[in-house]
Amino acid sequence: MATHPVALTVAGTDPSGGAGIPADLKTFAALGVYGFSVVSVVVAQNSSRVLSTAPMEPVMVARQIGALMMQLRPHAMKTGALGDAAIVAEVARAIEEFELPPPVVDPVIISSSGARLLDLQGEAAMRRRLLPLARVITPNLPEAQALSGIEIDGVEAMREAARLIHRMGPRAVVVKGGHLGKHRPAVDILYDGRSLVELAGDRIEGGGAHGTGCVFSAAIAAWLARGAELEQAVRRAKEFVARALRYAVRIGEGRLLLDQLRAARK
Numbered sequence: 001m002a003t004h005p006v007a008l009t010v011a012g013t014d015p016s017g018g019a020g021i022p023a024d025l026k027t028f029a030a031l032g033v034y035g036f037s038v039v040s041v042v043v044a045q046n047s048s049r050v051l052s053t054a055p056m057e058p059v060m061v062a063r064q065i066g067a068l069m070m071q072l073r074p075h076a077m078k079t080g081a082l083g084d085a086a087i088v089a090e091v092a093r094a095i096e097e098f099e100l101p102p103p104v105v106d107p108v109i110i111s112s113s114g115a116r117l118l119d120l121q122g123e124a125a126m127r128r129r130l131l132p133l134a135r136v137i138t139p140n141l142p143e144a145q146a147l148s149g150i151e152i153d154g155v156e157a158m159r160e161a162a163r164l165i166h167r168m169g170p171r172a173v174v175v176k177g178g179h180l181g182k183h184r185p186a187v188d189i190l191y192d193g194r195s196l197v198e199l200a201g202d203r204i205e206g207g208g209a210h211g212t213g214c215v216f217s218a219a220i221a222a223w224l225a226r227g228a229e230l231e232q233a234v235r236r237a238k239e240f241v242a243r244a245l246r247y248a249v250r251i252g253e254g255r256l257l258l259d260q261l262r263a264a265r266k
């Protein structure tokens with residue numbers, strides 16, 4: 001039987017479709033990967049802000065994963081917003097129990113708008129339980145500051161933060177530079193414990209689109225599902241986000257929304 005690549009996302013909902021599970025599924029589909037999705041937290045949000053969250057019962061998160069595992073083990077996996085410490089622990093337990101692929105962990109601790117999406121207990125559970133299982137973790141600048149404990153004011157500090165976060169157990173770290181500032185290039189730093197790679201990228205105008213981090217981590221998982229090596233997956237994901245930003249659309253009030261399907265067309 002020919003195997004179609006399959007990726008799993010465990011993440012929050014987004015009624016606007018720009019971030020969370022809808023963004024992940026569109027990204028998987030655009031990159032030719034079949035998507036499984038497990039809801040961790042229902043999020044009342046639009047493209048501008050998060051209004052409120054309702055985390056799932058942890059056992060329901062485990063049951064959703066269990067239902068999928070009765071039929072197929074995905075080829076790659078990502079996590080997004082996880083809601084609270086109990087869900088983080090449950091997801092880590094499921095990864096171990098079902099021997100799921102080491103996940104791409106988008107920590108989703110602090111949103112682009114500055115809102116805290118995971119409390120300190122949840123952040124501690126992520127450090128203790130999820131980071132040691134991760135294939136790669138992809139913090140944005142505020143998250144990299146929270147995890148590393150250092151202030152990040154430029155690329156040199158991003159490199160230092162990547163080294164510090166790598167010591168917490170993930171196999172690799174990408175510190176994302178989307179928040180470096182309007183007039184600086186969107187540089188990301190990839191560190192796998194051996195080599196430190198600087199991924200350069202022009203900053204695309206748009207005043208901060210909604211869901212760039214979700215699309216980025218989902219695209220990494222999609223390329224891993226297709227059999228790419230990590231560095232190649234990260235490079236392609238960065239190019240994909242840039243294309244999706246170029247084709248971003250304005251739908252109603254609020255921030256721009258990425259267009260993954262158009263980004264995938266040649």
Ligand SMILES: Nc1ncnc2c1ncn2[C@@H]1O[C@H](COP(=O)(O)OP(=O)(O)OP(=O)(O)O)[C@@H](O)[C@H]1O
Nearest residue numbers: 112140176178179186203204211212213214216241
């Ligand atoms: N204006 C931009 N131009 C080009 N690339 C960008 C831009 N903004 C972000 N990126 C890229 O998008 C990816 C996601 O980075 P970003 O720092 O925006 O994540 P994030 O803050 O987690 O996003 P989110 O708002 O979805 O949580 C990175 O590869 C980053 O370099």
Ligand SMILES: [Mg+2]
Nearest residue numbers: 108140213214
């Ligand atoms: Mg993010």
